Amino acid sequence: MELKETLIDSKKVFQGSIITVKQERVVLVNGKEAGRDVVVHPGAVAVVAVTPENKIVLVRQYRHPVGEALLEIPAGKLDKGEDPDHCARRELEEETGYLAGRLKQLTAIYTTPGFCNEKITIYLATELAKTAQHLDDDEFLNREYCTFQEAQQMIADGRIHDAKSIVGLLMAASSCR
Amino acid sequence: MELKETLIDSKKVFQGSIITVKQERVVLVNGKEAGRDVVVHPGAVAVVAVTPENKIVLVRQYRHPVGEALLEIPAGKLDKGEDPDHCARRELEEETGYLAGRLKQLTAIYTTPGFCNEKITIYLATELAKTAQHLDDDEFLNREYCTFQEAQQMIADGRIHDAKSIVGLLMAASSCR
DSSP: OOOOOEEEEEEEEEEOSSOEEEEEEEEOTTSOEEEEEEEEOOOEEEEEEBOTTSOEEEEEEEETTTTEEEEEOOEEEOOTTOOHHHHHHHHHHHHHOEEOSEEEEEEEEESOTTTBOOEEEEEEEESOEEOOOOOOTTOOOEEEEEOHHHHHHHHHTTSOOBHHHHHHHHHHHHHHO | OOOOOEEEEEEEEEEOSSOEEEEEEEEOTTSOEEEEEEEEOOOEEEEEEBOTTSOEEEEEEEEGGGTEEEEEOOEEEOOTTOOHHHHHHHHHHHHHOEEOSEEEEEEEEESOTTTBOOEEEEEEEESOEEOOOOOOTTOOOEEEEEOHHHHHHHHHTTSOOBHHHHHHHHHHHHHHO
């Protein structure tokens, strides 16, 4: 079966500071019409950063939508027209105060393709050099460190449950083996 | 630093068939106020289903928001008040035509906690028994099979790039070792 839906109508219903919401209509495989609510997102990057001492740099920050402070790999949204590689180096430096000597793309994921187009490009950063953390005005986070083994333990027992972080940490672990 | 934001205002700006969007205001750690656009989602489940022949059951379906047919593990949204275990068994049967003899929770992930509360509980289903696929009227998907080794290869080379599927497949692989 050929899998394809054809857009026939699109109406912007919400414009936020980061996301836009569109109410769209599509024609399905069987010729019938259906509604699709779509959250449009600018895209993002996330970075598994490994220090010369083989420690992974993590950030803990409060995530208002889920009402919890989550342990995550450093990440951030793409500025308009920004190259993901540039964004990865920028966000890593801003959030953790590390410059990436080497940057390698691990994968790119769709976080929740049923209703949103957000794509996160995930990198492995090594040969880190220390500089200064410089957070946005409304950004508050604590930096933490762990080994690959500790990261895998925290994924297994549910202490890390952010999707991009689990993907990045597990793929980096097999890439670094 | 204690990481916490306090909600001071919430206004519903969009009510879709699945998602709701709220424009909220919070007080930050430093006492200042900030806006937060939040997508409210009912939550979902996803299932790594392994046949008696040690093949994983995947589904390929068109995802309108990203404009691609993606290869994913079977998944679906929670009905109102539905228990995630029940939802996992229901969605697995509907989408693939398999009954799960054993169901074990692998983890629960936040797909994109920066702007959305979606939580996906991910299961490993084994001791599968064949019954009949019965899709929703507007659901079209192709069933495919692969080994754990093939799944890991497809994750490594980017043929699988759906976040929940990567998390489920990598965690199931280490759980089944």
